[in-house]
Amino acid sequence: MLYREAGDFKTTYSTDQQTFPIKSERWLFWAFIAFAFLVVPFLINDYWNKAVLVPLLVWSMAALGLNILVGYCGQVSLGTGGFMAVGAFASYKFMTAFPGLDMFSVVILSGLVTAGVGILFGLPSLRIKGFYLAVATLAAQFFLVWMFNKFSWFYNYSASGQITAPERTLFGIAVTGPSSLPWATYLFCLTMVFVFAWIARNLTRGRIGRSWMAIRDMDIAAEIIGVSPLKAKLTAFAVSSFYIGMAGAMFFANYLGAAEVTEAFGIDKSFLALFMVIIGGLGSILGSFLGAGFLVLLPVLLKNVMVGYLGWPTDLAAHIQIMLIGGLIVFFLIVEPHGLAQLWRLTKEKLRLWPFPY
Amino acid sequence: MKLTKLAMAGVLAAFVGAVPAKADLVFPSLSYRTGPYAANGIPFADGYADYLTLINERDGGIGGVKIANPECETGYNTEKGVECYESTKGQGALLYQPLSTGITYQLIPKATADGIPVHSMGYGRTSAANGKVFEWIFNYPANYWDGASVIINDILKNNNGDIKGKKIALVYHNSAYGKEPIRTLEELAKKHGYEFTAIPVDHPGQEQKSQWLQILPRPSGLRPDVGLGRDECRCHPGSGEHPLSNGSFLRHLVVRF
Numbered sequence: 257m258l259y260r261e262a263g264d265f266k267t268t269y270s271t272d273q274q275t276f277p278i279k280s281e282r283w284l285f286w287a288f289i290a291f292a293f294l295v296v297p298f299l300i301n302d303y304w305n306k307a308v309l310v311p312l313l314v315w316s317m318a319a320l321g322l323n324i325l326v327g328y329c330g331q332v333s334l335g336t337g338g339f340m341a342v343g344a345f346a347s348y349k350f351m352t353a354f355p356g357l358d359m360f361s362v363v364i365l366s367g368l369v370t371a372g373v374g375i376l377f378g379l380p381s382l383r384i385k386g387f388y389l390a391v392a393t394l395a396a397q398f399f400l401v402w403m404f405n406k407f408s409w410f411y412n413y414s415a416s417g418q419i420t421a422p423e424r425t426l427f428g429i430a431v432t433g434p435s436s437l438p439w440a441t442y443l444f445c446l447t448m449v450f451v452f453a454w455i456a457r458n459l460t461r462g463r464i465g466r467s468w469m470a471i472r473d474m475d476i477a478a479e480i481i482g483v484s485p486l487k488a489k490l491t492a493f494a495v496s497s498f499y500i501g502m503a504g505a506m507f508f509a510n511y512l513g514a515a516e517v518t519e520a521f522g523i524d525k526s527f528l529a530l531f532m533v534i535i536g537g538l539g540s541i542l543g544s545f546l547g548a549g550f551l552v553l554l555p556v557l558l559k560n561v562m563v564g565y566l567g568w569p570t571d572l573a574a575h576i577q578i579m580l581i582g583g584l585i586v587f588f589l590i591v592e593p594h595g596l597a598q599l600w601r602l603t604k605e606k607l608r609l610w611p612f613p614y
Numbered sequence: 615m616k617l618t619k620l621a622m623a624g625v626l627a628a629f630v631g632a633v634p635a636k637a638d639l640v641f642p643s644l645s646y647r648t649g650p651y652a653a654n655g656i657p658f659a660d661g662y663a664d665y666l667t668l669i670n671e672r673d674g675g676i677g678g679v680k681i682a683n684p685e686c687e688t689g690y691n692t693e694k695g696v697e698c699y700e701s702t703k704g705q706g707a708l709l710y711q712p713l714s715t716g717i718t719y720q721l722i723p724k725a726t727a728d729g730i731p732v733h734s735m736g737y738g739r740t741s742a743a744n745g746k747v748f749e750w751i752f753n754y755p756a757n758y759w760d761g762a763s764v765i766i767n768d769i770l771k772n773n774n775g776d777i778k779g780k781k782i783a784l785v786y787h788n789s790a791y792g793k794e795p796i797r798t799l800e801e802l803a804k805k806h807g808y809e810f811t812a813i814p815v816d817h818p819g820q821e822q823k824s825q826w827l828q829i830l831p832r833p834s835g836l837r838p839d840v841g842l843g844r845d846e847c848r849c850h851p852g853s854g855e856h857p858l859s860n861g862s863f864l865r866h867l868v869v870r871f
Contacts, residue, residue: 416719420719420723571652571687575648
């Protein structure tokens with residue numbers, strides 16, 4: 257009943273192939289977007305901004321990027337943390353070297369730098385696959401973190417190796433730095449994620465995305481029908497790293513404001529992003545968001561429930577939270593190995609037939 | 615769908631309702647009772663809470679006003695530190711003890727903009743000692759540069775003021791925390807003419823035997839005259855053992871906060 261499809265006729269190819277073919281779902285999507293853009297900025301405060309929404313958006317961007325590589329192109333990567341570090345340090349260098357640059361350009365440029373680094377570390381993927389590639393990308397993770405810690409040019413020779421984001425603006429409104437208002441930071445991140453999720457969705461539907469999926473499903477067959485593995489794999493690495501680099505830039509500049517490479521971009525970040533993609537759903541744009549939501553929001557929610565409501569000791573709550581989330585990950589992977597996106601897909605199938613299933 | 619909506623409503627309610635009641639004097643404790651450095655975080659958090667309880671019980675608070683000490687677990691993690699800062703800030707926090715150099719760096723600009731003092735007691739950003747630039751940041755009674763300088767002075771004293779040509783090695787935690795005194799030690803090396811070597815130990819520091827073996831007095835080792843350890847303060851049970859188990863170089867000095 258929720259999805260009333262009667263009378264919703266598709267008369268052209270473009271209406272038939274659109275992302276949200278069901279009318280009511282299209283409405284739901286636009287209502288949600290309108291709420292996020294038009295209502296949330298008026299309600300948001302520092303806590304919601306820094307502890308809930310901006311981390312969610314930043315991690316959604318990172319998960320989107322990793323999903324393109326792992327979910328769409330089938331190249332396992334454990335270098336996400338390192339690539340986020342590239343984005344963060346590139347944005348720091350751009351912000352300090354070109355103080356006049358607006359934040360949008362900084363994030364895009366950082367993404368481009370990361371894309372270049374991603375192509376470089378994607379080269380082994382032309383020769384090795386699967387677990388072996390995962391190990392090669394793991395090397396990228398360790399190498400990049402070591403490099404940003406070792407060479408002080410990257411952190412402008414500061415004594416501590418910390419990088420701190422100066423105040424940068426977009427259209428004259430501060431979106432980074434301590435005096436940026438919550439709504440400005442939030443809207444900036446939301447716009448970036450919205451635009452690039454849109455692009456990602458359409459990339460994956462088009463020729464490039466299909467070549468990625470062909471490589472993922474069977475690389476030899478793909479090569480025989482004329483998909484160039486070199487182009488497909490390297491574009492996947494480039495696009496994926498571009499997204500992850502932008503996520504890293506926003507992670508550092510908009511979210512944390514200061515970062516230290518070993519602490520902020522360690523191997524745990526690579527795993528976190530991979531978990532998001534796997535739990536959310538490999539090869540699904542929605543899945544990237546659901547996975548990020550699951551792993552970013554749930555810990556904050558559990559902490560608030562256990563410490564804020566139940567008044568438990570903070571260390572007990574922290575330990576129980578780790579156990580609960582671990583348990584939930586196992587639970588979701590058992591009941592739905594294809595991720596939360598598949599759960600949503602199944603729910604939608606059922607709702608379309610409800611209340612008269614056949 | 616209904617379930618989803620209910621769940622969403624529950625989530626919203628939990629987020630909104632999580633702000634506890636306001637107390638008169640709020641000293642948030644950003645503790646780290648979990649994670650690799652918990653061995654040092656637990657006693658500190660307990661001590662801080664105990665002292666504030668003592669003041670509440672014995673003196674009836676400060677000037678008759680009770681102290682509230684809301685605790686927030688950071689696990690020495692900067693992201694959780696941000697969450698903790700934002701969640702306790704609204705309760706009228708009077709002073710922050712970030713208890714982590716990384717979190718301190720993050721809070722310096724924020725707390726300055728919000729006008730909340732940060733007391734990074736002997737840690738954090740050393741240059742914050744300059745009150746003209748960092749109006750809201752206090753790192754008394756000492757900072758990392760003090761630690762380095764005190765050690766060098768002590769070595770000077772024990773060597774009758776002449777340490778020219780001596781080798782001094784610093785085994786440091788490879789982070790903002792560990793790197794802070796390097797500049798000071800390098801500058802002092804120029805002044806006093808000792809040979810300075812810095813040897814990093816990476817987070818979390820379980821395995822640091824190779825670094826300590828590097829400074830053993832063996833033919834292949836650096837054979838320093840003094841080994842400085844600035845990794846233990848990362849509160850790790852693994853760290854103190856190695857220098858003791860090989861127990862063989864001339865002197866080993868440790869900075870501990």
